[in-house]
Amino acid sequence: MDLLWILLGSMFVNNIIFSRFLGCCPFLGVSTKTDTAKGMGVAVIFVLVLAAVMTWLAFHMVLVPLGLEYLYTLSFILIIAALVQFVELVLKKINPVLYKSLGIFLPLITTNCAVLGVAVINMNENYTLAESVVNALGSSMGFLLALLLMSGIRERIDRNTNVPQCLQGLPIALVTAGLMSMAFMGFAGIIK
Amino acid sequence: MISIEGVLWPTVVMGVLGLVFGALLAFASIKFFVKTDERVSMIREILPGANCGGCGYPGCDGYANGVVNEGAKMNLCAAGGPVVAQKIAEIMGVTVEQEDSTPLRAVLRCAGSPRSSARNVVYDGIQDCRSAAVLPGGSPNACPFSCMGLGTCVKVCPFGAMSIVDGLASIDPKKCVGCGACISACPKSVLTLAPNTSVAWVTCNSKWKGPDVKKVCSVGCIGCSLCARVCPEKAIAVDGNLAVIDFAKCTGCGMCMAKCPAGCINAPVPIAKAV
Numbered sequence: 001m002d003l004l005w006i007l008l009g010s011m012f013v014n015n016i017i018f019s020r021f022l023g024c025c026p027f028l029g030v031s032t033k034t035d036t037a038k039g040m041g042v043a044v045i046f047v048l049v050l051a052a053v054m055t056w057l058a059f060h061m062v063l064v065p066l067g068l069e070y071l072y073t074l075s076f077i078l079i080i081a082a083l084v085q086f087v088e089l090v091l092k093k094i095n096p097v098l099y100k101s102l103g104i105f106l107p108l109i110t111t112n113c114a115v116l117g118v119a120v121i122n123m124n125e126n127y128t129l130a131e132s133v134v135n136a137l138g139s140s141m142g143f144l145l146a147l148l149l150m151s152g153i154r155e156r157i158d159r160n161t162n163v164p165q166c167l168q169g170l171p172i173a174l175v176t177a178g179l180m181s182m183a184f185m186g187f188a189g190i191i192k
Numbered sequence: 193m194i195s196i197e198g199v200l201w202p203t204v205v206m207g208v209l210g211l212v213f214g215a216l217l218a219f220a221s222i223k224f225f226v227k228t229d230e231r232v233s234m235i236r237e238i239l240p241g242a243n244c245g246g247c248g249y250p251g252c253d254g255y256a257n258g259v260v261n262e263g264a265k266m267n268l269c270a271a272g273g274p275v276v277a278q279k280i281a282e283i284m285g286v287t288v289e290q291e292d293s294t295p296l297r298a299v300l301r302c303a304g305s306p307r308s309s310a311r312n313v314v315y316d317g318i319q320d321c322r323s324a325a326v327l328p329g330g331s332p333n334a335c336p337f338s339c340m341g342l343g344t345c346v347k348v349c350p351f352g353a354m355s356i357v358d359g360l361a362s363i364d365p366k367k368c369v370g371c372g373a374c375i376s377a378c379p380k381s382v383l384t385l386a387p388n389t390s391v392a393w394v395t396c397n398s399k400w401k402g403p404d405v406k407k408v409c410s411v412g413c414i415g416c417s418l419c420a421r422v423c424p425e426k427a428i429a430v431d432g433n434l435a436v437i438d439f440a441k442c443t444g445c446g447m448c449m450a451k452c453p454a455g456c457i458n459a460p461v462p463i464a465k466a467v
Contacts, residue, residue, distance in 0.1 A: 058209070068202055075209055082213035086220050093224040166326075 003134045006127075009191040010138030016114050017146040017177075018184035023114030027146060028173055032158075037151035039098050041144030045137070047080075047087055047109050048118055052136030054079045055119040056129050076119045084110040114143060149180065231283050232260045238279045239269060242350040246270040246371030259284065270296065271351065271369040295388040296370030298353075298363050302339040302382045303395040303456060306359045309409035310334035320344050325379035334408035337397040339382045345374035387439050392449060396456045399432045413456045419448035 014020055017027050023044075030040040055076050063069050088106050091099045099106070109115060118139045122132040153176055157163060163172050235256040243251040247268035249258050258264035259280060266284065267277035273295060315324055315332035321344040330336040341359040353367035354374055361374075361383065375383045382397045394413055398405050402414030415433030427441035428448060435457070437448075449457045 062205060062209070066201055066205060068205055071202055071206065074206060078206070078209055078213060082217055085217055089217075089220045089224045092226050096226075 003131065005191050006131055006134050007138040010135050011142040011145065012184070013187045013189075013191045014139075015142040015146060015184050015187075016117070016139045017143060018181040019188070020117065021181075022117040023112050023143060024177075026108055026112055027143075027150065028170065028177070029108070031147050031150040031173070032154055034148065034151045034155060037147040038144075041140070041147045043087065043091070043098075043106060044109060044112070044114070044143050045140040047084055048115055048136045048140035048143075049133060050087075051076075051080050051083050051115050051119055052122055052132045053129070054083060056122060056127075056132045059123055060129075072120070072123060073116075076116055080115050080119070081110050114139065146180075150177065153180075229260050232256050234283050235259055235280055238272070238276055238283075240271040240276070242271050242371070244271055244350045244369075244371035244373045246369070246373065270371045273369065296385045297365055297368040297388050298370065298372070298374055298383050299386045299393050299458075300339060300361050300363060300382060301384055301393065301395060301397040302337070302360060303411040303458070304333065304335055304338040304360070304409045308411045309338060310407075315340075315342075320347075322377070322379050331380070335398055335400075335405070335412065337380060337382065337399065338409070339380065344377050344379075345383060348373050348377040392442055392444060392446070392457050393437055393439075394435045394456060395458045396434065396454075399434055401433050405433075411454055411456050414454055416453065418451045418453065419457060422447050422451045 010016070016022050017024060026040060026044075030036050055072075058075055058079055059069070059072060063071055063075065084107065087109075088099070091106070118136050121139075122135055125131075125135075127135055150173075154173060157172060157176070167175070233256075236253060239252040239256060241252050245251065247255045247258075247264075247270070249255040249264070249268075255264065255269065259266060266280040266286075267274070269276050269280075311332060312329060312334050313327070313332050315327070317323060319342050321340045321342045324332055324340050324342055331338065331340055333340060339360050341356050341361065343354075343356045343361075345361050346354040346356060350371070350373060351367050351369055353364045353369075355362050355364070363383075365388075370385055370388075372385060375381070375385065380397065384393075386393055395411070396405075396409075396413035398409070398412050400412075402416060405412035405414050413434050415430050415435070417430045417435075419435050420428040420430050424445065424447065425441045425443055427438045427443075429436055429438070435448075437457075
C-alpha cells in the first residue's frame with residue numbers, strides 16, 4: 001500500500017515538473033509536438049528507473065559501507081551520464097526512428113536535473129530499493145504526463161488561437177506552465 | 193588532519209566506478225554498433241565546424257547528414273565557400289553546381305553613430321540589442337530603425353568578424369563568410385547580406401519621411417530619389433522613403449554616392465566590377 005501512495009504521490013502531488021520544478025528545460029523544449037513529447041517521456045521513464053536502481057545500489061552497496069556518502073553527487077552524475085550514453089547506443093540500434101525524433105534531447109537527459117533530483121530524493125527519504133524504483137517510476141510518469149498535457153495544449157495554441165506577437169512561442173508556454181503548475185498545486189497535502 | 197585513507201578511498205572508488213562504466217560503454221558501443229554512411233563523417237571532417245547554421249541545418253553534423261541522406265545542395269556552406277563545396281562534391285562523386293555561389297558578406301544599413309544621430313535615453317540595461325529593442329519606442333535611439341550598437345551581432349558571430357566601432361556594428365570583410373547568423377540575431381534587421389563584389393549599399397534603414405529623419409539623424413536616407421534618377425543602370429529604387437540598391441544591376445560607378453545629399457550610400461572597398 002505504501003508503494004501505491006509513493007507512486008501516486010510522486011506522479012501527481014509532488015509532480016517532478018509542476019511541484020518540484022525539476023527538468024523544466026526538456027519540458028519546455030520537447031513539448032511542442034505530442035509525438036516527440038511521448039518519445040522523450042518514455043526515454044525518461046526508462047533512464048530514470050534504471051538510474052534509480054543504479055544509484056541506489058551504488059549508494060547503499062558502495063558509498064555507505066565505505067563511509068563516503070558525501071561523494072553521492074559526483075558518483076550519481078557519473079552513473080547517469082554513462083546510463084544515458086548507454087541508452088543512446090541501444091536506442092540507435094533497436095529503434096532508429098525514436099532515436100532520430102529525440103535528436104538532441106537524448107543527450108539532454110544527461111543534464112536533466114529530474115534524473116539526478118529523483119536519485120537524491122530517494123537517498124534523502126531513505127527509500128528501499130523497491131520504494132526507489134516506484135518513486136522513480138511515478139516521477140517519470142509524472143514527467144510524461146506533464147509533457148503530454150503541455151504538448152497537447154501547445155499544439156492547440158499554435159493552431160487555433162491569436163496569441164499576441166510578443167507572447168508567441170516560449171513566453172506563452174511559460175505562462176501556460178505556470179497556470180498548470182498552480183492547478184497541480186491543488187493536489188498538495190493529499191498525500192505527504 | 194588529512195589521512196591517507198581519506199584521500200585514497202574516494203579516489204579508488206571513483207576510479208573504479210569510472211572504469212566499470214567506461215568498460216560497459218565500450219562493450220555497448222561494439223555490441224550495438226550501427227553502420228553509418230561513412231560519407232557523413234567524411235563530409236563532417238571537411239566542414240569548418242563553426243555550427244553557424246548558415247546552411248539552414250542545425251549545425252555541421254546536420255548538414256553533413258542532409259547532404260548524404262536528404263539530397264541537400266553541396267554549396268550551402270557559406271563559411272567554407274566554393275573550396276568546401278568542391279570537396280563535398282568529390283566525396284559525393286558528382287560535379288559541384290556553380291550557380292548561386294557568389295560569396296556574400298554582411299553589411300550594416302546604418303551610419304547613425306552617437307555623433308551623427310540623436311539618442312532618446314541613456315540605455316543602462318542589459319547590454320544586448322534584443323532586450324533594448326523591447327523598450328517603449330523600440331530603441332534607446334531616437335531613430336527606431338537604427339543600429340543600437342550593443343553588440344548582439346558580435347556575440348553571435350562564430351567567426352569573430354563583428355565588432356562595435358563608434359557605437360555601430362562593424363564587419364571585417366576578410367573574416368565575414370556571409371553565414372547570416374548576425375542577421376537573424378539583429379532585432380532591427382539593420383544588417384543585410386550583399387554580394388562580396390558589391391561596392392555600394394545604402395547605409396540607412398529608416399522608413400520615415402525625409403523631414404522626420406533629418407530631425408533625429410544627419411546621415412539618414414531622406415528618400416529624395418536623387419540617387420535613383422542619377423543611376424545609369426536603373427539599379428536604385430526608392431521604396432517607402434528608403435533607397436534600395438539592386439546588387440545584381442549595380443556596376444559600382446559611384447554616381448549615386450557623389451549625388452546623395454545625406455551621404456548615406458557607402459563604398460568602403462575598392463571598386464571591383466561586378467559581373
